[in-house]
Every structure is written in structure tokens, then in C-alpha cells.
Amino acid sequence: MSEMTGQIREKTEKAERILVGIGEKFGFTKEPETVRQAYEALAALLKGKDYFVITLSEDDGILEAGLVQERIVRPLAAEEAEDNAAEGKTGQRPSMWPAYMDWLQGTLHRKLLVLELGVGLTHPNLIRFPFEKAVFYNQKAELIRVHAALSQLPAELNGRGISIAMDAAALLAGSGDKAEG
Helix, strand or coil: CCHHHHHHHHHHHHCCEEEEEECCCCCCCCCHHHHHHHHHHHHHHHCCCEEEEEECCCCCHHHHCCCCHHHEECHHHHHHHHHHHHCCCCCCCCCCHHHHHHHHHCCCCCCEEEEEECCCCCCCCCCHHHHHHHHHHCCCCEEEEECCCCCCCCHHHCCCEEEECCCHHHHHHCCHHHHHC
16 A cells, blocks of 8 residues: 555545545546546545545446445536526435535534545635634634645645545555555
């Protein structure tokens, strides 16, 4: 196991709650097998934990990975579902956003691990900026940001974070271990 995945596992084990953000760059241009392995690794990491996953990914791999579906929020799909409902179309799953917001309120003053995986700047208002804000206001929270090009952490978090400049899917799937030596 790599040092970086070891740090993630250690912090996951110690956290009371875990907030995961999966961005548009998670598994981007990766082999489907790597992405599948990454989702399965994430499910294993979160097993038995109190978590929520916010994902911008439009593939259904996350729904097949063994995560609790009531703990997965797809804000872009929710917007589409609302548009479809307004047009009289049915068949879309209701948004989990209200349940997520209730859960998020319960994270204040708790040991919260915020894990960002491949979150860029396409929709920073959905994951990146709110996650930074959650960590800033909760002094018991910590942020791990994994992104090949945009892993920088804001200075306002005062050392309560880890920046990993790698492809998030490759890291979780174990492909990143080879690059680390």
C-alpha cells in the first residue's frame, strides 16, 4: 500500500463522518477497469462509516460499486430530474440533496474527513468551495484533496489538509503506487 493511500485509510478510520466529493476529472480518460477498481476501493474504504458522496461523474459505476445509494448525491442529475419533472417526464430518482443537507448540519463539531477526488473548477460551487467552507468552519475537520493539476489547499485551512497531486482514480485503484516508487 502506498504512503498516500495509507494516510487516507488512517484518516478514514479515525473520522466520525466522511464527506466525499467526486469531480469531473475522476477517472477522466482512464480505462473503465481502473475506474471500476477505484469505485470498489472507495466503497471498501467507506464500509461501516457514516458518509455522504457528492458526485459530478455521470457514469453509473458509482451506483454499482457497493455504496449505499441513499448516501450518493448527484447534483447535476438532480437538476436534470427537476427539469424533467417540470416537463411532466417521470422515472427519475428524487434528489438526495435534502438528506445530504441534514447530514451535513450534523457534522459540525465532529471529526469530519472531507475527501475530494478529481474535483476541478467546472462546478466549484457544488463541491470544491462548499467543502473548503465546511472544513474552515469545523475546526475538527480535515480535507484531503486529490487532483492531478488542482490539488492546492487554501491557506485559511491552517494545515488541516493534505494535497495529493495525482489522478484520483489511479490512486484509489492502486495504479498510482507504481508512480510513487
